[in-house]
Amino acid sequence: MLMQTHEARLDSLRQELQRQGLDGFVVPISDEHMSEYIGSYAQRLSWLTGFGGSAGSAVVLRKDSSKGGKGAAMFIDGRYTIQVRDQVDERLYDYCLVPDVEMGRWIAENAGAGAKIGYDAWLHTKGWADRIGKALTKKGMSLVPVEQNPVDAVWEDQPQPSSAPATIHVDEHSGRSSADKRTEVANWLKEEGYDAAVIPALDSIAWLLNIRGTDVERTPVALSYVIAHADGTAELFVAPEKITPELTQHLGNAVTVRQRDAFEGALADMKGKTVSVDPDYGVAGIYQALEAAGAKPVADRDPTILPKAIKNPVEVQGHRDAQARDGAAVTKFLHWLATEATSGKETELSAAAKLRAFRDETGLLRDQSFDTISAAGPHAAIPHYRVDEESSLTIEQGSVFLCDSGGQYLDGTTDITRTVWISGAGEKAKPTAEVRDRFTRVLKGHIAIDRAVFPQGTAGGELDGFARQFLWQVGLDYGHGTGHGVGSFLGVHEGPQRIAKMTGSYPGTGQELHEGMILSNEPGYYKGGEYGIRIENLILTVAREVDGAGFGTDGGRFLGFDTLTFVPIARDMVEASLLTEDEKAWWNDYHARCREILAPQLSGDVLAWMEDACKPL
Incomplete structure (x- = not known):
């Protein structure tokens, strides 16, 4: 039965936590880009609990709560109070309504003294990690980044990220060239005194480079990262199978294409540079990698966010045409x-x-x-x-x-x-x-x-x-x-x-x-x-x-x-x-x-x- 399957998965995760020396682990609905909709490979919370909502997190302790509780909890907002009860076994998880119940407080009350709570630094923002870490430290506990996500370690049939090619979003629909957009970003970087900006948000990358993809359901984006530099150049980190000759020509000489798994190493090469990272989309792992390299990460809004939101005349007319057709x-x-x-x-x-x-x-x-x-x-x-x-x-x-x-x-x-x-x-x-x-x-x-x-x-x-x-x-x-x-x-x-x-x-x-x-x-x-x-x-x-x-x-x-x-x-x-x-x-x-x-x-x-x-x- 489905609930037995989720119970077995929970047991497997707890065994992995013991193997990694952790007393608990936080499982969010998120990917490395803080996307609203995520690929099947990143649906860790759904796989573990059965929850199908678009926002929420679970905390799993290695053993039952020190207070005699279930030792696991689902954290959801008011949109999902009914759905969580329909999809997540109440025998296995407490239901916690945010913001009425704070995650840090729940962990502090239910985990044992000195507990080490793991988190994947590539699935949480720095702000989240700082906030929860501070709450646990006050209680004599610690929040620690894991080297391997323990859910991935026990998810035997976890899907692979999409390998579909990225595509060109032509100027006929975008209304502006990628070169023009990169120049705008470069001017902003120079005005603010930054050497570069890390852009992890998939829709921001799609807008900046005028590319699209099919890697995430419902949102036409390609899994990738970008580092935009103050000289107007950019580095695109993407799986090589996604790059076609047509896309290479579209990107031009000012955009260097590198393998997606080279991204963390590229952050390590930014010693001495001042780098802008959006705190809403830049995960804790990005900040940690930059700090370890001797770079200076600065929390600032992604420079593509506002120009992307302000539609140009071509985009406005495109919207009118699409709305009429859809209507x-x-x-x-x-x-x-x-x-x-x-x-x-x-x-x-x-x-x-x-x-x-x-x-x-x-x-x-x-x-x-x-x-x-x-x-x-x-x-x-x-x-x-x-x-x-x-x-x-x-x-x-x-x-x-x-x-x-x-x-x-x-x-x-x-x-x-x-x-x-x-x-x-x-x-x-x-x-x-x-x-x-x-x-x-x-x-x-x-x-x-x-x-x-x-x-x-x-x-x-x-x-x-x-x-x-x-x-x-x-x-x-x-x-x-x-x-x-x-x-x-x-x-x-x-x-x-x-x-x-x-x-x-x-x-x-x-x-x-x-x-x-x-x-x-x-x-x-x-x-x-x-x-x-x-x-x-x-x-x-x-x-x-x-x-x-x-x-x-x-x-x-x-x-x-x-x-x-x-x-x-x-x-x-x-x-x-x-x-x-x-x-x-x-x-x-x-x-x-x-x-x-x-x-x-x-x-x-x-x-x-x-x-x-x-x-x-």
Whole structure:
């Protein structure tokens, strides 16, 4: 049985800890690049515990807790409180909700005096290692880097990293040459007084060198490292099988290609140099290697982060084209839901497969941008739900269905959520008054973000309350951020910008918004065990003319948002009496644009359905 398998794996890990002289070990969801999505070879936490979420860690002690506990714990945030119970055996692991339970404190309370807790320095940031190490030192314990990851030592059928070739992302889609981008980075290095920057983030490397890959599901990147130098040259560390003659020609003489396993040695050669390393993406192992070499590592933001987030005109137009194409595919899917999924024979899995098929019909889809959240009824109340064979529910009449999905295209990355009512007969024909009320409050928040006008210098976190205010009015809220950045044929979650509560839990909420940044706009509401609602479009930050303000006047410069996503929003879920006249005007204008963009791409019954769905309120 599955749980016996995970129990055996836990036993094997504990035996390896004893062999290595360790009293415990920390197992994160991460790779050497601090990526959000990781390759199969790096799915150590999933292999060990069965947990399939995208964020979390486990601590495994060599023996049961000194307090008589299980000696192992899963650390997850509020998004995964339900999922962790479904996937991780409670006989084997305690469930610890972050930040309510701090990892350092749990270890200090459960490990014995003088315990040596191991960690892989290439899977954790320096900040994490410093924080946990300090907490353990206070208790007479120690955090020690391991020479060999003990999970790897017992994972007999661990997959190998992908060997797929890297590809060129042509200027037609990137809008800027790699040479131009490297010059910008070199100028920054000289201004800041750095000799070089270590760039471990895979999407940053992809952006800087105008390359892409297929090494990580859902994110088109190639496993590699870059050291960028102040003279405009760069070193790319990548497996040799990934380099084609075409890619060598594309990179040119200013980029030296070296084997990926030479990276640590290259760090050891940087004696006397001042090197910038992003603390969010540079693992502890990088800092340790530089310090051991006599270099001076300085924690500073990756110099590609901000220019990558500010899309150039070519990228903006690419996004518009990708959104229009993707919007037609999603509209076909919504028509299918309205006409076929009401039969009671379709499931969450079959719906996700149908949506993928509509995107595939474009002939241009390279991948999904994340695993589709196809969530029926109570599963819709789990914001980050992921369907599988065991969890898949039938889509039932008289229920809410939520679908959050996206596509990767050469010209853009998409992300959209639509929540619909699966109609049935009699009282199941229309949403309940409560569902309509909640949906409309979410819609009002969505409109408030879309229509926001704000002065240059405003951070995303300062806009978050715009989306929540209508739920707050009736004592409700939602537990996730309102918006995240989105890449251009790159990560669907891209920093540094974010719209979320400024509580410290969401990095990027203090980042100033700039013209050209793309964000999601996705307020929601979730009633545990019953239903969930989310409405998500992508929006582009643009300049706004405002009476008495604007360009160079005393009022300063103002910004706002242009909508990029055009797909009908469920009209039968709206309680129109809760909308103001301005909000109704937004709805009507939005759906007029939907008709304009979608109609040329649709025909027959789908076109007729779309026209009806876009009727004015």
